[in-house]
Amino acid sequence: MNVAGLDRNVDKRVERSKARVLAETYRQLAASGIGGVSIDEITRHSGVSKTTIYRHWPSRSALLIDACSRLGGAMEAPDTGSLEGDLQRLLTALADQLSSANWSSVYPSIIDAAERDPELRAMQAALHRGFMEPFSIAIERARTRGDIADACETSDVIAMAIGSLFFRRWFSRDEITPITETATLDMILRAVRPA
Amino acid sequence: MNVAGLDRNVDKRVERSKARVLAETYRQLAASGIGGVSIDEITRHSGVSKTTIYRHWPSRSALLIDACSRLGGAMEAPDTGSLEGDLQRLLTALADQLSSANWSSVYPSIIDAAERDPELRAMQAALHRGFMEPFSIAIERARTRGDIADACETSDVIAMAIGSLFFRRWFSRDEITPITETATLDMILRAVRPA
């Protein structure tokens, strides 16, 4: 109706309720993962009634998807002039996120749920594209500079870069050392160097 | 008591019950992940009573851990004489597993649960060591042959190798193409080549 302000339509009460619910959802997500989020618990702690929650999200899944899809703080694609510099920045940022950020403890839940739920799968794909894009941009930029061997496809480089860090975060649980990116960076640079 | 038979002591009925329960557990694991396994459902489909299940596993968690910890079909470390040959074999095997095997759809559940449950974390660590070992052996063998740059630490190479494939499996959901290892193999070989 109001062309200028699509969101003007939204009742203040609605916004307030949604915000409270999402806040409590994040709290529970960080504390106990996707499986630990309980609608009844949200009701209890947020002061928002179950009725209202289900008015705004059709199901627990939908709420979780909504909450999770807001997690991916999209990274900026840096432009330092060299592949090394760009990757350095990107990997450091990612390693920092993995070392500390709340969502790194939620992400496995998402992957798991996506394994079975198509909607969640779509959400995860979007999230994932957000991750990859800055890498993609940096690599393509390097490629135009001739800094990357023709044989190296962009997606392979990205898989190597991000996969390495994620592997350290979720598979090497016995190591308490923080996730660092230097070794990975070196390896990638060697791998992509043109002949 | 029975000196001759350590395992003879195990009641046949126990073995039968356990086997039935685990079989049904795997079925449900593959179909719906860790969160989808229900003791009541197992009881209904396996013909084993809830009482008996709880006699053998103290909790749903314990059953899941037991079931999952038997998933890791330990790979043999190949010995083809070259790093390329060894890695080729290992990566192909891993890619095959990721493309098809049941456990690749369960693994995210495990990672997620491990994020919060120490026992599950230990189980996952063991599983993970099973993965890494053949890679570790192959790489160390190559290192003694002088086929690997000194700067490349074994764990970094493994992270890159396994991480790449896992990334393809769980993060690139929009691609339906099967998981292949050739590009990854090339990259690794370039990355570790001595100067």
Place this chain on the structure above:
Amino acid sequence: MNVAGLDRNVDKRVERSKARVLAETYRQLAASGIGGVSIDEITRHSGVSKTTIYRHWPSRSALLIDACSRLGGAMEAPDTGSLEGDLQRLLTALADQLSSANWSSVYPSIIDAAERDPELRAMQAALHRGFMEPFSIAIERARTRGDIADACETSDVIAMAIGSLFFRRWFSRDEITPITETATLDMILRAVRPA
């Protein structure tokens, strides 16, 4: 809040659920005594879910107490003008109840349970007072008329009257003859007659 309707506040659904549950509880009580009442069975036959039952009664015991405490159809104290007439009426009514009424088969359960559960004991005491009161009134009335020997305490007379009938109902199981009160009535009248 609603001044006009004290009981209006009670949700119709609540009343419906409670009524259904109590009805089924009575059915099971009559059929199998207190020990034979099962919440799951009530759920199955009443169409009321276990959740709802436990919403209204904190435990199986509480439900049983509630159900039983509604059993005592309080008798009116008659006033025929003579002790004989009053007792005649009261004993006949009691004998009829004992001969037929559902609760006479439940009452021993209550006595037994009261032996160990304080809450049930309180409930039984209340039930019991309901029994005794009309007798008490009739006897005291007779006493003011001078129809009762001073030596006869009211409680002793009641014990004799009610005890006799109960004894016939629960202890003389080999006799199929219905419980009658005439002999008891005669004995009491002789016992209390003033010198």
Place this chain on the structure above:
Amino acid sequence: MNVAGLDRNVDKRVERSKARVLAETYRQLAASGIGGVSIDEITRHSGVSKTTIYRHWPSRSALLIDACSRLGGAMEAPDTGSLEGDLQRLLTALADQLSSANWSSVYPSIIDAAERDPELRAMQAALHRGFMEPFSIAIERARTRGDIADACETSDVIAMAIGSLFFRRWFSRDEITPITETATLDMILRAVRPA
């Protein structure tokens, strides 16, 4: 086989097992009534295995019946020469039993169970005859002495006597005073006195 000693046949081990089981059964009976007796609990505390218990008693009920039927310490019929003296002795003994004896807390369980189980009903009838007999003898003896009005049937007198005491024990729970028999005795004597 052995005509002289039917009981010689009984294996010592059998006797030992039975004794242990019954002992533990009594313990539980006194502590928690019939409903509180658990076969598993007996096994746990008596050292006798469940298999053995079920070898000797076909069911939990049978064990309880067996145990209970040994409770009734048959009273001797006194012979003091007067109805008053005899009743005095009998009522005092009964009041003592009701005030203290373990079985008075078990008896309601029996009555309740007898309400529904024919075997238990038979057992209770036997127990009950044991109670009544000495009263019956004393009253008949008094009747031959002409101390009892012709109108008073023996069974009515017994009902009044025993019923009164039982009523005090099980119905007047609010009174903590011990069960006494004097008032009852007086009433009975007045009631049965020949014209």
Place this chain on the structure above:
DNA sequence: CAGTAAACGAGACGGTACGTCCCGTCTTATG
């Protein structure tokens, strides 16, 4: 600024799963 439509909280409801306890049957191995 009054009236109305929406959003709301409170919480009842039917379901399903959990993990525990007991029953009565059974199998196995020991004395």
Place this chain on the structure above:
DNA sequence: CATAAGACGGGACGTACCGTCTCGTTTACTG
């Protein structure tokens, strides 16, 4: 061959959560 040990299927218990539903009551926009 009686026994101890204990596995087994069955069923009840009481709790937690899910998603639906029916209530009255605010609360915000609109006329």
